[in-house]
Amino acid sequence: MSKDFLEGEDWLAMVQQYFEKDYRERGKVKWNGFFLSDHTAKLKGKNQKEQAANQAVWLEASSLEHIQQQVYSAYEHSLVLTVQKNQVDCDNRIPLPLLGKVSDFYADGFYLEGEAIDWGEVRYAEVKNGKSRINY
Numbered sequence: 001m002s003k004d005f006l007e008g009e010d011w012l013a014m015v016q017q018y019f020e021k022d023y024r025e026r027g028k029v030k031w032n033g034f035f036l037s038d039h040t041a042k043l044k045g046k047n048q049k050e051q052a053a054n055q056a057v058w059l060e061a062s063s064l065e066h067i068q069q070q071v072y073s074a075y076e077h078s079l080v081l082t083v084q085k086n087q088v089d090c091d092n093r094i095p096l097p098l099l100g101k102v103s104d105f106y107a108d109g110f111y112l113e114g115e116a117i118d119w120g121e122v123r124y125a126e127v128k129n130g131k132s133r134i135n136y
Helices: 008-022 027-054 064-077
Strands: 081-085 096-102 102-106 109-112 114-118 122-126
Touching: 064 081, 064 102, 064 122, 096 114
Parallel strands: none
Antiparallel strands: 081 096, 081 122, 102 109, 109 114
């Protein structure tokens, strides 16, 4: 080691002086680069969903028999199903159609991508050769 190396209390005093007088914490600034891109992407996605929800329209109401035929057909052929529930959200907005594959059934309904949907909740259901006629 060199003789110029500080030891003990001199070293602690130098470190303390550095942090008290010389070191400048950039705080939030240094983290913006990490979080800004993820945050703006999430905000953009949220804004797009909000705009779509505000522009949603009711799809033509179908009979229970037609809805069940569409759901069973989607299940048998592993096709994508478009479903619109017959309920509004807390802001009285029309729900966006749900897209997905039917994974199973239960006594009062079916599972669409793992979400349980009762037959009585469904206003509209349709399969179009694996493609939905709704584009969001």
